[in-house]
Amino acid sequence: MRHDRDVRIDGLAHTFDTGDGEGVRALDTIDLTIEPGQFVCLAGPSGCGKTTLLRLVAGFMEPSEGEVRVGGDLVTKPSAERGVVFQQPMLYPWMTVRDNVELGPKLRGVKAADRRETAQRFLDMVGLSDFAERRPYELSGGMQQRCQIARVLTNEPDIILMDEPFGALDALTRERLQDELLEIWRATGSTVLFITHSVDEAVFLGTRVMVMSPRPGRIVLDERAVFSTPEKNLDADEIRALPAYAELVDRVRHAIHQTEPSPSR
Amino acid sequence: MTDTSAAQVSAPAAHAERDPGPRPPRRKSSSGPNPWLVRALVLVGTIAVWWLVASLGLVNPVYLPSPGAVWDAFVQANRTHPIAPGVDRMIRGEYNYYLWEHLLASLQRIGIGVGAGILVGVPLGLVMATVRWVGIVVEPYVNFLRALPPLGYIGLLIAWFGIGDVSKYWLLFLAAFPPITLATIGGVRGVREDMVNAVYTLGANRRQALTTVMFPATLPQVITGIRVATGFAWTTVVAAELNNGIPGIGGLAYQAGTELKTPITIACIIVIGVTALALDALIKLVERTVAPWHGKA
Numbered sequence: 204m205r206h207d208r209d210v211r212i213d214g215l216a217h218t219f220d221t222g223d224g225e226g227v228r229a230l231d232t233i234d235l236t237i238e239p240g241q242f243v244c245l246a247g248p249s250g251c252g253k254t255t256l257l258r259l260v261a262g263f264m265e266p267s268e269g270e271v272r273v274g275g276d277l278v279t280k281p282s283a284e285r286g287v288v289f290q291q292p293m294l295y296p297w298m299t300v301r302d303n304v305e306l307g308p309k310l311r312g313v314k315a316a317d318r319r320e321t322a323q324r325f326l327d328m329v330g331l332s333d334f335a336e337r338r339p340y341e342l343s344g345g346m347q348q349r350c351q352i353a354r355v356l357t358n359e360p361d362i363i364l365m366d367e368p369f370g371a372l373d374a375l376t377r378e379r380l381q382d383e384l385l386e387i388w389r390a391t392g393s394t395v396l397f398i399t400h401s402v403d404e405a406v407f408l409g410t411r412v413m414v415m416s417p418r419p420g421r422i423v424l425d426e427r428a429v430f431s432t433p434e435k436n437l438d439a440d441e442i443r444a445l446p447a448y449a450e451l452v453d454r455v456r457h458a459i460h461q462t463e464p465s466p467s468r
Numbered sequence: 469m470t471d472t473s474a475a476q477v478s479a480p481a482a483h484a485e486r487d488p489g490p491r492p493p494r495r496k497s498s499s500g501p502n503p504w505l506v507r508a509l510v511l512v513g514t515i516a517v518w519w520l521v522a523s524l525g526l527v528n529p530v531y532l533p534s535p536g537a538v539w540d541a542f543v544q545a546n547r548t549h550p551i552a553p554g555v556d557r558m559i560r561g562e563y564n565y566y567l568w569e570h571l572l573a574s575l576q577r578i579g580i581g582v583g584a585g586i587l588v589g590v591p592l593g594l595v596m597a598t599v600r601w602v603g604i605v606v607e608p609y610v611n612f613l614r615a616l617p618p619l620g621y622i623g624l625l626i627a628w629f630g631i632g633d634v635s636k637y638w639l640l641f642l643a644a645f646p647p648i649t650l651a652t653i654g655g656v657r658g659v660r661e662d663m664v665n666a667v668y669t670l671g672a673n674r675r676q677a678l679t680t681v682m683f684p685a686t687l688p689q690v691i692t693g694i695r696v697a698t699g700f701a702w703t704t705v706v707a708a709e710l711n712n713g714i715p716g717i718g719g720l721a722y723q724a725g726t727e728l729k730t731p732i733t734i735a736c737i738i739v740i741g742v743t744a745l746a747l748d749a750l751i752k753l754v755e756r757t758v759a760p761w762h763g764k765a
Contacts, residue, residue: 283671
């Protein structure tokens with residue numbers, strides 16, 4: 204695979220302007236290097252700034268301090284090298300599912316036959332081949348999210364940024380999509396930064412699990428997790444039954460509870 | 469990949485394709501009598517009451533002719549007929565034009581006025597919504613223009629462009645473009661930021677983001693604006709034809725009214741109203757065809 208560019212986050216901090224001259228510090232000095240092929244899960248309570256971090260890496264906003272580099276190139280704006288899977292699927296209803304999935308290569312001017320082939324491969328991978336000619340609004344939430352994932356994969360980014368992609372789905376669909384995502388990741392070797400507020404999801408999917416404290420966001424735990432790696436090749440139930448898995452879930456949960464200022468939140 | 473969630477959701481659609489068997493009549497049982505039937509009955513009732521009032525002689529026919537007299541006037545207005553009963557001299561419809569020609573003349577005027585309104589209004593709205601200072605400078609004027617009743621400035625337009633069709637085109641253009649511009653601005657501002665962000669993360673440049681996301685996302689709002697503008701232009705054209713409006717359906721209605729030809733006046737009013745409904749239905753149909761996702765996504 205061509206995913207050999209690392210993502211280096213250096214002294215990144217962000218303060219939102221609230222108009223009163225003080226602002227809200229959402230993110231406090233993050234230093235982080237994501238190696239190619241890593242599946243980094245970032246967990247934390249809502250409002251802790253994890254989405255802010257993702258949006259800064261995506262290039263949707265300019266950081267107040269610090270910088271993000273992908274393979275040495277400074278991030279200044281969104282680009283195809285950093286694919287984003289949004290929590291609400293940002294599919295275009297005026298296009299079919301297939302046209303949505305083909306969009307990235309089409310924008311780059313890839314020939315119709317070539318991009319169709321690539322798109323078909325990923326439509327197959329996410330199980331949407333039978334729905335390729337449908338419109339996104341004819342699909343369920345889970346299928347829309349699959350479509351969005353296929354669209355990003357088709358574009359072959361250096362890193363895939365996922366912002367609580369399964370957060371709006373019901374529990375069953377969510378577990379199924381986690382399994383599928385794991386399979387896809389094992390097959391493609393993509394680099395992933397995955398934001399979630401679910402401890403189980405983070406430990407289950409990640410090769411590296413991080414916990415962020417709220418306001419200002421700071422990384423308070425950074426652990427290797429090896430449950431999802433291809434070498435192990437365990438299925439979901441086997442992974443969750445491992446003693447080491449339960450232990451890491453406990454540690455992550457503990458870290459998150461410690462970050463919370465009061466139990467009322 | 470086995471997938472029950474996909475199967476669940478696709479079930480109704482797949483069911484419709486594969487299995488044409490009978491479906492439970494869910495809709496009918498819950499919504500009571502057919503609304504179209506009710507409407508037809510009310511219409512028949514209204515005409516019956518009208519006919520009764522007219523035939524009992526309760527109202528002078530100059531004020532309220534019978535439905536039959538209105539129908540006769542409508543038919544005669546579309547034919548070449550004697551200028552008066554028992555006279556040999558023939559005349560085309562009313563005032564030398566058939567009624568459908570009067571209607572067509574008015575439709576042509578709003579076609580030109582609204583067409584120009586779209587050509588100017590949509591690009592102007594796009595620019596106003598995307599270039600901040602243009603919006604800041606121009607928006608008050610568009611709002612000002614929209615607030616004016618067009619008939620308030622028709623006199624000025626006649627002074628500038630004469631009493632002919634040019635002043636009417638200007639009037640309709642000025643009536644049509646503000647709603648279209650404002651709807652376009654609303655459409656652009658209503659596009660979710662992440663819809664645009666998403667296309668940039670797929671590798672789009674600015675131009676591609678406009679053509680693949682901004683324009684299609686704005687389309688339903690633009691069509692709604694055109695619908696509002698067309699309705700407004702239609703009421704305006706009919707009124708504008710008070711001055712030198714022959715041929716023109718509004719001109720015909722007015723002229724006939726001043727000559728106490730009430731049957732043809734009422735026929736015109738009905739034609740004007742039905743045309744307005746037809747135009748609205750046509751634009752709705754266009755919207756369903758070109759923006760079928762509107763309201764669903």
